[in-house]
Amino acid sequence: MVTHPRPAPVVGVLALQGGVAEHAEMLERLGARVVLVRRERDFAGADGPRLDALVLPGGESSTQDRLLRIFDLADGLRGVIAEGLPVLGTCAGLVLLAREVRDAAPGQRSFGVLDVAVRRNAIGPQTASRELELAVDAEDVVGQSDGRVRAAVIRAPEVVSVGPGARTICRAGGRALGATSAPVSADDDAGAGGSRGAQLRLGAVTGIAVHPELTGDPAFHRALLAQVR
Ligand SMILES: NC(=O)CC[C@H](N)C(=O)O
Numbered sequence: 001m002v003t004h005p006r007p008a009p010v011v012g013v014l015a016l017q018g019g020v021a022e023h024a025e026m027l028e029r030l031g032a033r034v035v036l037v038r039r040e041r042d043f044a045g046a047d048g049p050r051l052d053a054l055v056l057p058g059g060e061s062s063t064q065d066r067l068l069r070i071f072d073l074a075d076g077l078r079g080v081i082a083e084g085l086p087v088l089g090t091c092a093g094l095v096l097l098a099r100e101v102r103d104a105a106p107g108q109r110s111f112g113v114l115d116v117a118v119r120r121n122a123i124g125p126q127t128a129s130r131e132l133e134l135a136v137d138a139e140d141v142v143g144q145s146d147g148r149v150r151a152a153v154i155r156a157p158e159v160v161s162v163g164p165g166a167r168t169i170c171r172a173g174g175r176a177l178g179a180t181s182a183p184v185s186a187d188d189d190a191g192a193g194g195s196r197g198a199q200l201r202l203g204a205v206t207g208i209a210v211h212p213e214l215t216g217d218p219a220f221h222r223a224l225l226a227q228v229r
Contacts, residue, residue: 009052009228012037014077016067018059018092022213026221027055040076052228053086055221056093058154058211061120062105064092069109078111084204086227087113088220094178094207095120095157102160114205115165116179122158123175123209129154131215134177134208138169139199140226145219151210158209167200170208178208202227 008031013023015036024034035051037043043051054077056064068074081087081097089097098110100117124130134149136142141149149170159176162168170178181203202223212220 006229008033009225010035010050011225011228012043012051012054014054014056014064014093016071016073017063018057019090019211019213020057022211023055023057023090023221026213026216026218027225030218030221030225032225037073037077039071040073043080044076051080051085053088053224054081055224056087056089056096057213058091058093061092061095061101061110061157062108064096065108065110068096074109074111078113081111081113081205086202086204086224087206088224089114089205089207090211090213091154091156091209094118094159094209097205097207098157099163100161114179114181114207115163116159116207117161118157118207118209119160120157121155122160123156123177124153125155132172132210134170134172134210136170136178136219137167137200138180138202138206138223140201141169141219141223144222144226145217149212149217149219150215151208151212151217152214153210156209167203169200169202169206172210177210178206180207181205 011032097114098118102119
């Protein structure tokens, strides 16, 4: 019998502004093919989506939001995310995903696909960026690490409230620093923002306030790729 190797998953990295290269390097190291997303044709073709997953990098969310609209990408990208494309947003990427953005720049919008409110620039001035250890609840991320992930914080947002469509997945220093869309599951008895009872697994949309791509900790990226394979 002839077996064919599975094709590499194709992962888009939004490449309008911010920390694109570190995500691209980590994803390639993990065996993905990376597409830098700058135009609509990078993520949508005549026969449907071209990507298996998407990463929204850190940077400056208000600038990224402006560029998304200037290049006419906002509605199309929001559409493929709403249709279920697995997404990982880091820092500014979390802000772009959130339903509500507090301390937003004037006129700043977000995709509104993750049922959380975030407060921008809640943690750490730029000059005091540092590394921290995250306690992670999501089983599929924990399975890629020992439940602790090292990541950098750089003027990070904080998750200040979690609606019924999302769950908190990681914390540090008493703050919620990440959330995922609540997967639809009959036996999921977890309450909003919690993980009581049922195992907490990543939904299609995940946002974290920190940067594991800067410390080189691959747990979240591996979990994203596992959603594709
Ligand atoms: N490291 C980051 O991505 C910073 C996020 C930035 N403070 C913002 O609001 O967009």
